[in-house]
Amino acid sequence: MKAAITATAKYLPDSILSNHDLEKILDTSDEWIRTRTGIRERRILRDPEKATSFLCTEVARRIIEKRGIAADEIDLIIVATMTPDMIFPSTACLVQRNVQATNAWAFDLSGACSGFLYALNTGAQFIVAGTHKKVLVIGGEKMSAVMDYTDRNTCVLFGDGAAGVLLEPARDEQHGLLDAKLQADGEGSEHLYMLGGGSRCPASQETVENGMHFLRQDGRQVFKSAVTQMADTAEEIMRRNGLSSEDIGYLVPHQANYRIIQATAERMGIDMRKVAVNIDRYGNTSAATIPICIAELDEEGKLPPGSNLVLVSFGAGYTWGGIYLKWQ
Ligand code: COA
Numbered sequence: 001m002k003a004a005i006t007a008t009a010k011y012l013p014d015s016i017l018s019n020h021d022l023e024k025i026l027d028t029s030d031e032w033i034r035t036r037t038g039i040r041e042r043r044i045l046r047d048p049e050k051a052t053s054f055l056c057t058e059v060a061r062r063i064i065e066k067r068g069i070a071a072d073e074i075d076l077i078i079v080a081t082m083t084p085d086m087i088f089p090s091t092a093c094l095v096q097r098n099v100q101a102t103n104a105w106a107f108d109l110s111g112a113c114s115g116f117l118y119a120l121n122t123g124a125q126f127i128v129a130g131t132h133k134k135v136l137v138i139g140g141e142k143m144s145a146v147m148d149y150t151d152r153n154t155c156v157l158f159g160d161g162a163a164g165v166l167l168e169p170a171r172d173e174q175h176g177l178l179d180a181k182l183q184a185d186g187e188g189s190e191h192l193y194m195l196g197g198g199s200r201c202p203a204s205q206e207t208v209e210n211g212m213h214f215l216r217q218d219g220r221q222v223f224k225s226a227v228t229q230m231a232d233t234a235e236e237i238m239r240r241n242g243l244s245s246e247d248i249g250y251l252v253p254h255q256a257n258y259r260i261i262q263a264t265a266e267r268m269g270i271d272m273r274k275v276a277v278n279i280d281r282y283g284n285t286s287a288a289t290i291p292i293c294i295a296e297l298d299e300e301g302k303l304p305p306g307s308n309l310v311l312v313s314f315g316a317g318y319t320w321g322g323i324y325l326k327w328q
Contacts, residue, residue: 001127001128001130001169001170001173002124002127002128002169002170002172002173002175002176002177002178003123003124003127003128003135003167003168003169003170003176003177004167004168004169004170004171004175004176004177004325004327004328005165005166005167005176005294005325005327005328006067006166006167006168006328007063007066007067007165007166008063008066008163008164008165008166008291008294008295008298008299009059009062009063009066009163009164009295010059010062010161010162010163010164010288010291010292010295010296011055011058011059011062011161011162011163012043012160012161012162012282012292013043013044013045013046013055013160013161014043015043015044015045015046016041016042016043016044017041017042017043017044017159018030018040018041019033019034019039019040019041019156022155022156025149026149026150026152026155026156027152028152028156033156036257036259037156037157037257037258037259037279037283038257038258038259038261038277038279038280039156039157039258039279039280039283039284040280040281041280041281041282041283042158042159042160042281042282042283042285043159043160043161043282043285044144044159044160045142045144045160051083051085051091051142051145052079052081052083052084052085052091052140052141052142052162053085053091053094053095053098053140055140055141055142055160055161055162055288056079056081056091056092056095056138056140056162056164057094057095057098057099058162059138059140059162059163059164060077060095060098060099060101060136060138060164061099063136063164063165063166064099067166069134069166071099071100071101071102072100072101072102072103073103073133073134074099074101074103074104074134074135074136075103075104075105075126075132075133075134075135076104076105076106076123076126076132076134076135076136077092077095077096077101077104077105077106077107077135077136077138078092078106078107078108078109078119078122078123078135078136078137078138079091079092079095079106079107079108079109079119079138079139079140080108080109080110080111080115080116080118080119080137080138080139080140080287081108081109081110081115081139081140081141081286081287082110082112082115082141082146082194082286082287082316083141083142083143083145083146083286084108087197087198090106090107090108091108091140092106092107092108092138093106093107095138101136104136109122111287111315111317111319112192112286112287112315112316112317112319113254113256113284113286113287113289113313113314113315113316113319114182114254114287114313114314114315114317114319114320114321115139115286115287115315115319116137116139116287116288116289116290116291116313117180117182117290117311117312117313117321117322117323118182118319118321119137119138119139119287120137120165120167120177120180120311120323121177121180121182121321121323123135123136123137123167124167124176124177124180127167127168127169133168133169134166134167134168135166135167135168136164136165136166136167137164137165137166137167137291138162138163138164138291139162139163139164139285139286139287139288139289139290139291140161140162140163140164140287140288141160141161141162141285141286141287141288142160143158143159143160143215143284143285143286144158144159144160146194146213146214146215147214147215148211148214148215151214151216153217153219154214154215154216154217154219156283157256157257157283157284158215158283158284158285158286159282159283159284159285160285161282161285161288161292162285162288162291162292163288163291163292163294163295164291164295165291165294165295170328171328174326175305175306175326175327175328176325176326176328177323177324177325178241178324178325178326179237179240179241179323179324180321180322180323180324181233181236181237181321181322181323182319182320182321182322183229183233183319183320183321184317184318184319184320185317185318186317186318187318188222188225188316188317188318189316189317189318191217191218191221191222191225191318192215192216192217192218192222192315192316192317192318193215193216193217193316194212194213194214194215194216195207195212195216196208196210196212196213197212197213217316223257223259223260225314225318226256226257226260226314226320227259227260227263227264229314229318229320230253230254230260230263230264230312230313230314230320231263231264231266231267231268233312233320233321233322234251234253234264234267234268234310234312234322235267235268236322237310237312237322237323237324238268238310241324243308243310243324245268245269245270245271247308248268248270248274248308248309248310249274249302249303249304249307249308249309249327250274250275250276250297250302250303250307250309250310251264251265251268251270251274251275251276251309251310251312252276252290252293252294252297252309252310252311252312253265253275253276253290253311253312253313254284254289254290254312254313254314254315255277255278255279255282255283255284255285255289255293256279256284256289256314256315257279257284258277258279258280260314261275261277261279264312268310276293276294276296276297277293278292278293278296286315289313290311290313294309294311303327304327305327305328306326306327306328307326307327308324308325308326308327309324309325309326309327310322310323310324311323311324311325
């Protein structure tokens with residue numbers, strides 16, 4: 001048995017933070033951000049009372065409504081996030097309570113920007129095993145909560161948002177998730193991280209004073225690895241599934257930098273018109289970028305049954321991977 005996506009939804013906060021807004025608080029320019037990253041604006045969840053669980057709950061509600069199911073039909077909720085409301089309980093448990101998915105178990109998955117692909121493949125295993133019929137997989141982030149808005153190297157890149165999918169048994173063996181290649185290399189952990197707030201550097205006056213509760217990265221280093229791994233993975237997914245560029249309906253890449261997306265498409269020999277891109281509007285929403293792209297393609301009616309999608313990601317860890325699925 002295969003697992004297929006049977007419903008999608010996204011939720012983006014209304015408030016926009018544009019490059020021009022950032023020009024007012026940082027030594028940066030709209031021109032620099034656009035040409036180096038492809039980003040024009042990003043969304044920010046400004047209400048301090050609301051966190052990642054709010055974004056993910058909205059997504060869960062929309063999926064339940066779209067699919068026309070009752071919340072208690074859901075067997076499992078997985079939330080991929082690196083910005084959970086708190087370290088514990090999991091954000092997935094908060095979503096489970098908010099939508100009253102009373103028969104579901106729930107957990108968070110920490111895979112940074114590859115979190116959604118990790119979670120999608122994990123969720124699919126429960127369908128394939130035949131033990132679960134409905135698995136909700138959501139990627140959601142309030143990246144603004146871990147941004148240092150005095151650090152132009154990082155804060156221009158990220159935004160808030162969430163999206164997700166419902167996984168159910170596919171109609172046949174030829175549809176749904178057909179291949180996955182997921183990888184990790186902890187050697188990359190020193191290039192992209194948040195040191196404070198975990199068991200190594202619990203919150204203290206010192207961690208606050210040293211800005212250790214913010215995301216830090218060596219952008220150039222991460223860029224090089226992202227280009228190599230995303231392109232290599234996409235190429236391998238195509239090769240081992242016998243896919244030519246004409247066979248692919250859409251490449252859905254993680255939205256970290258438009259230049260990384262272009263390099264991946266180029267290696268696959270895919271025209272940019274067949275590449276999902278929304279980095280200009282949302283920036284990098286980490287685990288949410290790929291499901292937001294899928295939800296938008298779905299909303300726009302761009303996924304007829306039988307469409308081949310190749311999803312590829314790269315993120316902190318390092319984590320990366322690719323998934324090949326046929327829309328049903
Ligand atoms: N505005 C203006 N100048 C900026 C800037 C900003 N927002 N951010 C950095 N700069 C400056 C740097 O300070 C540097 O100046 P210097 O040469 O005087 O030191 C200069 O621009 C060039 O920096 P560089 O790092 O070479 O730029 P880049 O072309 O590599 O682009 C990133 C920087 C961060 C956009 C790019 O490396 C990137 O996208 N990396 C991957 C990030 C990523 O994907 N992270 C998430 C994991 S998936």
